[in-house]
Amino acid sequence: MTSVRTIVRVANVTKTFQLGKIAVHALKGVDLEIPTGQYVSIMGPSGSGKSTLFNMIGGLDKPSTGKVFIDEVDISQLDAYELAWLRCRKIGYIFQTFNIIQVMTALENVTLPMTFAGMRSERATEKGMELLELVGLADRFQHKPFELSGGQQQRVAIARALANDPAIILADEPTGNLDLSTGEEIITLLKNLSHERGVTIISATHDIKMLNVSDQVVWIRDGRIDKIESREELTISVGRIDARAGA
Amino acid sequence: MKTVFPHQDTKGSLRNGMATIDRSNTATAPQPRIHRQVVLPLGKSFEIAFNSIRVRFFRSLITTMSLVLAVSFLSFVSVNTDVANGLLSTGDPALRQALIRSGYDLAPEDTRADSSPKQRWIVILSLLVCVVGIVNAQLMAVTERFREIGTMKCLGALDRFILRLFLLEAGMQGLVGAGVGALSGAAFALLGNLLRFGTRALTTPAGDEILLSVAFATGVGCLLSVLGVLYPAFVAARMQPVEAMRVEQ
Numbered sequence: 001m002t003s004v005r006t007i008v009r010v011a012n013v014t015k016t017f018q019l020g021k022i023a024v025h026a027l028k029g030v031d032l033e034i035p036t037g038q039y040v041s042i043m044g045p046s047g048s049g050k051s052t053l054f055n056m057i058g059g060l061d062k063p064s065t066g067k068v069f070i071d072e073v074d075i076s077q078l079d080a081y082e083l084a085w086l087r088c089r090k091i092g093y094i095f096q097t098f099n100i101i102q103v104m105t106a107l108e109n110v111t112l113p114m115t116f117a118g119m120r121s122e123r124a125t126e127k128g129m130e131l132l133e134l135v136g137l138a139d140r141f142q143h144k145p146f147e148l149s150g151g152q153q154q155r156v157a158i159a160r161a162l163a164n165d166p167a168i169i170l171a172d173e174p175t176g177n178l179d180l181s182t183g184e185e186i187i188t189l190l191k192n193l194s195h196e197r198g199v200t201i202i203s204a205t206h207d208i209k210m211l212n213v214s215d216q217v218v219w220i221r222d223g224r225i226d227k228i229e230s231r232e233e234l235t236i237s238v239g240r241i242d243a244r245a246g247a
Numbered sequence: 248m249k250t251v252f253p254h255q256d257t258k259g260s261l262r263n264g265m266a267t268i269d270r271s272n273t274a275t276a277p278q279p280r281i282h283r284q285v286v287l288p289l290g291k292s293f294e295i296a297f298n299s300i301r302v303r304f305f306r307s308l309i310t311t312m313s314l315v316l317a318v319s320f321l322s323f324v325s326v327n328t329d330v331a332n333g334l335l336s337t338g339d340p341a342l343r344q345a346l347i348r349s350g351y352d353l354a355p356e357d358t359r360a361d362s363s364p365k366q367r368w369i370v371i372l373s374l375l376v377c378v379v380g381i382v383n384a385q386l387m388a389v390t391e392r393f394r395e396i397g398t399m400k401c402l403g404a405l406d407r408f409i410l411r412l413f414l415l416e417a418g419m420q421g422l423v424g425a426g427v428g429a430l431s432g433a434a435f436a437l438l439g440n441l442l443r444f445g446t447r448a449l450t451t452p453a454g455d456e457i458l459l460s461v462a463f464a465t466g467v468g469c470l471l472s473v474l475g476v477l478y479p480a481f482v483a484a485r486m487q488p489v490e491a492m493r494v495e496q
Contacts, residue, residue, distance in 0.1 A: 055489055058401075060401070060487070060488050060489040061489055080405065080406065081284065081285075081405065084285050084400075084403050084404065084405045085284065085285055085403065087400070087401055087402065087403045087488065088285045088402060088403020089403070093398075093401045093402070095398070097394070099394055099395075099397075099398040099401075101395050101398060101399070102302075102395065103298055103299050103302040103303070103395075104295075104298070112399070112402055113402045113403060115286075115287065115288070115291055116285040116286065116287060116402060116403040116404060116408075117285065117286075117403070118284075118285070118286045121291075160402070
């Protein structure tokens with residue numbers, strides 16, 4: 001083992017969905033280790049099993065065979081209470097569609113996971129304000145989601161994901177519903193957070209902009225890992241990636 | 248073998264003492280016993296449920312409307328009976344004749360004017376229709392809120408938090424809707440009797456019974472509201488958090 005701790009370990013995972021009489025093999029044996037504090041992008045065309053793998057890592061889905069360890073805990077062994085706890089305290093989720101709870105203000109959205117975690121409400125409010133400040137929305141804490149732009153909603157979602165100081169942030173196409181420059185701002189924010197707070201960020205994406213900030217890029221193709229590239233390898237091969245993106 | 252998370256605190260997670268896990272071999276930083284429990288205090292549940300109704304006020308109004316109507320009908324019928332009983336208990340033959348003229352089937356020896364089986368059936372039917380209406384409206388509300396529910400689950404909500412929120416919402420809607428319905432039904436009944444029998448309808452000693460009828464109608468309304476949301480709330484609570492990830496609504 002290296003000195004870097006592994007936060008996510010996927011061991012020989014397969015996943016088969018039963019669609020009527022047809023069995024669809026979404027994942028055909030995936031092994032993956034993600035070290036703490038890294039910014040990892042999972043890339044792949046739709047239908048490649050990318051989302052399936054992503055959901056497994058997030059504890060949202062269980063593998064057909066094989067194991068997924070988060071912080072060396074096999075998540076298939078967890079009961080409903082433990083899974084809820086895991087989602088609450090260990091993992092922060094960021095969605096393509098932001099998923100800010102519409103009936104709550106920005107601040108209430110951020111403090112909700114802290115309430116679930118059993119934090120006292122004054123402390124939660126205080127921390128919620130700190131987090132909103134961190135993402136640059138301190139002056140809009142009383143706003144409802146429909147009064148915020150897409151980029152601002154995604155910032156609230158990032159603050160919410162950080163609420164219980166998770167070890168991992170899972171971002172599912174975080175820039176998918178944003179325009180270019182806003183998407184870039186969100187990516188930079190995520191990158192800075194991963195850098196400053198040591199949070200592991202795992203992101204499923206189509207967005208080539210994401211590659212520049214990723215420490216590792218995992219390419220998924222046809223239910224298997226095609227290849228894993230680190231940043232150094234990427235800078236050399238930017239031309240090729242562009243070519244692939246254009247194809 | 249159950250395993251534990253090496254880095255965690257136990258603060259705030261001791262409530263109910265549930266999900267207690269013995270540590271085992273794979274932990275890197277030993278901690279003897281760890282209590283892990285996500286919580287949603289009741290006060291906070293009320294706050295969320297109340298806000299949810301407030302923000303979706305119009306929607307809640309529609310859900311509650313059928314309840315208001317059915318409960319006001321129930322209340323109307325029973326308050327009418329109460330007033331008729333009050334009038335009968337005076338023993339005044341003129342009032343007795345007036346009651347018979349206004350449609351009460353009173354045999355000469357009757358001392359009480361209970362509602363007829365036909366009337367009871369109509370009330371029961373209206374309540375049944377009302378429950379079906381509530382189930383329908385709430386199922387739709389659950390579908391509309393799939394993403395919200397999924398998101399809450401991703402943030403760590405347990406099934407029973409979702410269940411509790413829906414039940415609380417229904418309870419509050421039920422209390423207000425049934426209260427309004429019962430009071431307005433009673434008011435209409437009293438007004439009708441006032442017009443028909445004059446002020447004697449209000450002065451006969453039926454006050455307690457009328458209050459009891461209103462309270463009963465409110466109670467039935469609350470019960471029906473909660474009953475109607477049970478199935479939709481179960482559907483919502485059982486939803487998988489991965490639904491929140493889906494892009495299309």
